[in-house]
Amino acid sequence: MSPSPTAASGKRPTLADVAARAGVSTALVSTVMRDTKGASAATRERILQAAKEIGYRPDARARLLRSHRSRLLGVQFGLQHPFHTDLVECLYAAAEPAGYQIALSAVAPSRSEQQAVESLLADRCEALILLGPQAPAARLAELAGQLPVVSVARRLRPPCGQVAVVRTADDEGARQAVDHLVGLGHRDIAHIDGGRAPGAADRRRGYRTAMTGHGLAEHVRVLPGGLTEDEGAAAARALLAARPRPTAVLAFNDRCATGVLDTLLRSGVQVPAEISVIGFDDSRLARLAHIDLTTVGQDIPGLAEFAVGRAVARLEGEPDPEGETVIAPRLVVRGTTTAAG
Amino acid sequence: MSPSPTAASGKRPTLADVAARAGVSTALVSTVMRDTKGASAATRERILQAAKEIGYRPDARARLLRSHRSRLLGVQFGLQHPFHTDLVECLYAAAEPAGYQIALSAVAPSRSEQQAVESLLADRCEALILLGPQAPAARLAELAGQLPVVSVARRLRPPCGQVAVVRTADDEGARQAVDHLVGLGHRDIAHIDGGRAPGAADRRRGYRTAMTGHGLAEHVRVLPGGLTEDEGAAAARALLAARPRPTAVLAFNDRCATGVLDTLLRSGVQVPAEISVIGFDDSRLARLAHIDLTTVGQDIPGLAEFAVGRAVARLEGEPDPEGETVIAPRLVVRGTTTAAG
DNA sequence: GAGGATAGGACAACCCATTCT
DNA sequence: AAGAATGGGTTGTCCTATCCT
Numbered sequence: 212m213s214p215s216p217t218a219a220s221g222k223r224p225t226l227a228d229v230a231a232r233a234g235v236s237t238a239l240v241s242t243v244m245r246d247t248k249g250a251s252a253a254t255r256e257r258i259l260q261a262a263k264e265i266g267y268r269p270d271a272r273a274r275l276l277r278s279h280r281s282r283l284l285g286v287q288f289g290l291q292h293p294f295h296t297d298l299v300e301c302l303y304a305a306a307e308p309a310g311y312q313i314a315l316s317a318v319a320p321s322r323s324e325q326q327a328v329e330s331l332l333a334d335r336c337e338a339l340i341l342l343g344p345q346a347p348a349a350r351l352a353e354l355a356g357q358l359p360v361v362s363v364a365r366r367l368r369p370p371c372g373q374v375a376v377v378r379t380a381d382d383e384g385a386r387q388a389v390d391h392l393v394g395l396g397h398r399d400i401a402h403i404d405g406g407r408a409p410g411a412a413d414r415r416r417g418y419r420t421a422m423t424g425h426g427l428a429e430h431v432r433v434l435p436g437g438l439t440e441d442e443g444a445a446a447a448r449a450l451l452a453a454r455p456r457p458t459a460v461l462a463f464n465d466r467c468a469t470g471v472l473d474t475l476l477r478s479g480v481q482v483p484a485e486i487s488v489i490g491f492d493d494s495r496l497a498r499l500a501h502i503d504l505t506t507v508g509q510d511i512p513g514l515a516e517f518a519v520g521r522a523v524a525r526l527e528g529e530p531d532p533e534g535e536t537v538i539a540p541r542l543v544v545r546g547t548t549t550a551a552g
Numbered sequence: 553m554s555p556s557p558t559a560a561s562g563k564r565p566t567l568a569d570v571a572a573r574a575g576v577s578t579a580l581v582s583t584v585m586r587d588t589k590g591a592s593a594a595t596r597e598r599i600l601q602a603a604k605e606i607g608y609r610p611d612a613r614a615r616l617l618r619s620h621r622s623r624l625l626g627v628q629f630g631l632q633h634p635f636h637t638d639l640v641e642c643l644y645a646a647a648e649p650a651g652y653q654i655a656l657s658a659v660a661p662s663r664s665e666q667q668a669v670e671s672l673l674a675d676r677c678e679a680l681i682l683l684g685p686q687a688p689a690a691r692l693a694e695l696a697g698q699l700p701v702v703s704v705a706r707r708l709r710p711p712c713g714q715v716a717v718v719r720t721a722d723d724e725g726a727r728q729a730v731d732h733l734v735g736l737g738h739r740d741i742a743h744i745d746g747g748r749a750p751g752a753a754d755r756r757r758g759y760r761t762a763m764t765g766h767g768l769a770e771h772v773r774v775l776p777g778g779l780t781e782d783e784g785a786a787a788a789r790a791l792l793a794a795r796p797r798p799t800a801v802l803a804f805n806d807r808c809a810t811g812v813l814d815t816l817l818r819s820g821v822q823v824p825a826e827i828s829v830i831g832f833d834d835s836r837l838a839r840l841a842h843i844d845l846t847t848v849g850q851d852i853p854g855l856a857e858f859a860v861g862r863a864v865a866r867l868e869g870e871p872d873p874e875g876e877t878v879i880a881p882r883l884v885v886r887g888t889t890t891a892a893g
Numbered sequence: 894g895a896g897g898a899t900a901g902g903a904c905a906a907c908c909c910a911t912t913c914t
Numbered sequence: 915a916a917g918a919a920t921g922g923g924t925t926g927t928c929c930t931a932t933c934c935t
Contacts, residue, residue, distance in 0.1 A: 226909065236915065236917075237909090237916095237917095238910095238911080238912080238915075239915055239916080240910095241910060241911060241912085242911095242915090244910090250915080251915095254915085269674060269910075270676060270908090271671075271675050272613035272616060272617050272675065272908095272909085272910095273613075273617050273909035276611070276614050276909080276920095276922065276923090277909080277910050279921085290637045291637060296632060299631055299658060300631055300632070300660040300662060303658070303662055303663050315657070315658060316656070317640060317644070317656060319640075319644065321641060321645045322641075322644050330612075332609055333611070334612050334613065335611060335612070469840055472841070472842060473840060474841075476842060499781070499810055499843075500813070501814065501817060501840075501843050502840075502842050566922055566923080567922065567923060568922080568923095576903085577902065577903050578922090579903065579905095579925080581923095582923060583901095586924085590900080590902080591901070592902090595901080610922090610923075611921095611923070613922085613923095614923045614924090615923055615924075616908095616923090617921095618907070618909095618922085619924060619925085
């Protein structure tokens with residue numbers, strides 16, 4: 212049995228190999244591979260055939276080393292955040308029609324944002340789309356000096372000149388949540404915040420403003436939380452120990468809310484009968500029937516669309532309104548909220 | 553205010569720029585950037601300083617265009633599978649000490665495996681680590697002819713010469729689940745399978761064998777399912793309509809089990825009082841208190857470790873036992889199983 | 894103080910594709 | 915449709931200054 216052509220050569224076939232086999236120049240092969248005009252139908256056919264026979268595959272790196280455009284959008288995301296993975300899926304969908312590719316770089320406990328961005332830069336991405344970046348604003352500004360940077364779901368104040376921001380109106384979302392709860396008769400509504408997490412400050416502010424607007428300033432209670440289940444669970448324990456105990460809680464996000472629900476459940480506290488709980492994001496987590504979480508929904512396809520749109524606009528020199536793109540949230544009422552007892 | 557050096561030039565600084573500034577050759581700069589011996593401490597210092605001043609960053613693509621090694625492991629994973637994202641995190645951790653980097657390529661409804669692999673190959677990955685690949689065995693074999701391929705969690709029969717397989721003993725896992733249920737007094741145990749999904753055949757077989765071993769051959773009932781919540785939910789509806797109704801179900805995986813739980817819950821069927829449910833994977837999903845799913849746990853760090861190990865072994869010409877690496881599963885008993893009524 | 898080993902550094906070819914002539 | 919220059923780095927070869935015995 213004869214070895215396959217590719218395996219035989221020991222190394223990947225190149226343009227030159229295809230050219231030799233088809234009896235043409237590498238330039239012509241290049242033309243054909245890029246599906247550009249400049250080759251007759253007959254030659255095109257012959258070259259394609261030759262390429263197929265030896266299993267030729269263009270080398271993306273060599274290609275973009277030469278052409279100054281890489282058409283690569285670097286995306287940094289949190290592996291364990293359903294909100295982020297949902298976003299990534301929509302980003303793929305948004306990038307393709309625009310003629311760009313996505314390079315993924317994950318952030319996880321064992322992999323820092325710094326590492327994630329470094330690898331994206333080394334890969335010659337043309338622009339960076341950062342999902343909920345936690346890096347200092349100064350660092351983002353510095354990056355933005357080198358290439359277009361879009362921060363998704365993380366606001367920058369003061370509007371950081373170069374960094375484009377695409378986000379949900381977090382304060383408005385928190386307001387909707389509070390309005391909903393107040394409408395159900397709740398007055399003692401606590402907020403488990405996200406600390407320094409992206410969006411946390413706005414949600415906190417939205418919560419405070421809404422509470423005050425309803426004349427509930429005295430009931431404002433912010434418990435330190437975070438964006439993971441564990442942090443939500445810890446906050447819930449603090450909440451259970453509090454007297455008086457609030458009748459409703461707005462958690463920083465769905466994961467945090469899930470941690471809260473877990474703790475309440477294990478403590479025998481009925482949800483929503485004794486305590487109503489609201490999350491934020493409307494990630495797939497919230498939709499699971501067991502969780503069935505009332506939550507402030509973010510428009511994920513919309514965010515992705517705008518993020519790609521703004522990155523591309525900057526890359527292609529189109530006028531891009533510097534500053535923020537703010538998308539409205541929409542409260543999704545499910546089973547974890549009910550009228551105050 | 554003067555623009556930064558990098559922003560000023562309009563394009564990224566190159567080796568030549570650093571060399572010019574430090575007054576040395578590009579070759580020497582290259583040596584220093586790679587932290588290789590061949591430069592004196594003094595020049596090394598001077599070059600590092602120059603590089604820092606102009607914000608030089610090596611171009612990963614140009615670099616590996618020249619050096620035949622890319623030290624890049626391509627990983628294909630399902631964005632929405634918690635089991636996969638957990639695995640990815642462990643893969644990052646396993647690759648670094650081995651001196652390799654990870655290139656991620658996601659599979660999602662809008663992005664096929666074919667596309668995912670194409671982009672990995674175009675990026676000149678040295679080996680492919682595919683998480684639960686669904687591609688035809690012939691396709692995998694073809695790929696394996698070009699570069700080392702490790703299939704994680706997807707068995708290939710007959711042992712596909714070139715493709716390394718790292719997986720959990722799925723049949724053994726299914727057996728553990730059935731044993732557990734039988735031990736609790738269940739006899740009418742159904743299995744919602746994964747159809748053609750990786751591992752599905754083995755789990756199905758393990759289920760059948762275990763049932764038969766317990767003298768319950770007549771109670772064997774396999775319902776068509778899948779690996780998503782929706783497919784689990786659909787199967788659960790079929791299950792509810794069945795007479796007699798089984799008292800326990802083994803679902804293909806945790807997502808599927810979650811869909812089952814959702815449907816049962818919404819139909820007012822008590823779990824585990826009326827029906828016990830077992831999942832597979834022990835992903836984070838199963839651990840959430842609301843779900844609190846009894847499940848067959850896979851050793852995720854172990855799978856990742858072996859996957860990287862086998863890819864690296866092949867790349868570095870170490871002896872790699874062709875064929876399978878099989879890791880034992882471990883049943884994790886939580887709250888969705890109880891004694892038969 | 895001459896001959897030889899050694900380390901520091903320069904030069905140029907090369908990797909694979911694109912693009913200009 | 916061919917030929918050659920190009921892009922950013924790596925690497926093998928070769929030269930030279932330095933240190934040794």
